[in-house]
Amino acid sequence: MVTHVRAEAQGDERGALISFLAEQRGGIRRALLGLTEEQAASRPSASELSLGGLLKHVAEVEQGWVARAKGEPPAVKRDESNWHECFVLTDGETVAGQLAYWEEVAAETEKFIRAVPSLDDTFPLPDDPWFPPDEAVSMRWLVLHLIRETARHAGHADIVRESLDGKTAFELVAQEQGTTWG
Template sequence: MVMHVRAEERGDERGALLSFVEEQRSGIRRALLGLTDEQARSRPSASQLSLGGLLKHVAETEQGWIARARQEPPAVRRTEANWHESFELLADETVASQLAYWEKVAAETEAYIRSVPSLDDTFPLPNDPWFPPDERVSMRWLMLHLIRETARHAGHADIVRESLDGRTAFELVALERDTPQG
């Protein structure tokens, strides 16, 4: 899925923020082009990261932050006991299923951000030890955080993909361009 923000919408702040997060999502999706689920599960670099795990993590993370902004619990509750599962495709999960899930999450993100009265509107951060107590953040902060989080993992995805088969981001852009969409 590629969000197509119309040119006149990219000029406004919401459109610009949504365009930037989509650009970073595209980098992660591109890193998965032409791979099997087995390849996407592999960990070819020095880290424990896999492309499938990165995909799952960014989709869960985005969904979780939008849920928090709505003051709802995330769809998947992560604790210290199951945190590692957010970075790996489990036996019943596939790249295709995670891409479809992320497409749904991305559409929900766009609809939600376009529906809030103001990017200055706030919501409380969770009561987790790594957040300041009783802190609130704005919808603008939320979008900047999603851009930062997705961009960080898009960079990881570039390294993992290059470690896997030597393909660089430039080669993957050409592959994406030449791959029929459908």
């Protein structure tokens, strides 16, 4: 799994941004540690969110934004007819499959961000009603947006996991490292 960016890559701006994104991905990934598919699909809080659904959403969103920055369409086009599938695993999708997909997406994100000539280069925002018309954003904006999006959902994942079985982010970090917390 992509868990850490090379230490030497963290000294530059791109490396720092990629490291922060990787750190937030880790929060969501850890929230799924040791869960069954049924647990990952459950909604133990007042929210409609599940850990499996959050995983699918962040992988899909990351892929979509990087595709747009490349001038390509997202792998999955969402609209009113299928938006409800954005936060649930459907049609044989599994946590393991989504984790593997997200790892591929993460590798492509890093490769792309490292290859763009400048973080100041821009691409147009999608033609969606919640974005200003004819607006362009920078590659720096792209990575910061992905950090914000992933961090927001990592926080959701913390709450869902703690509601599910009481495990906190600290306990899950310890579990991932093979140690104990507290």
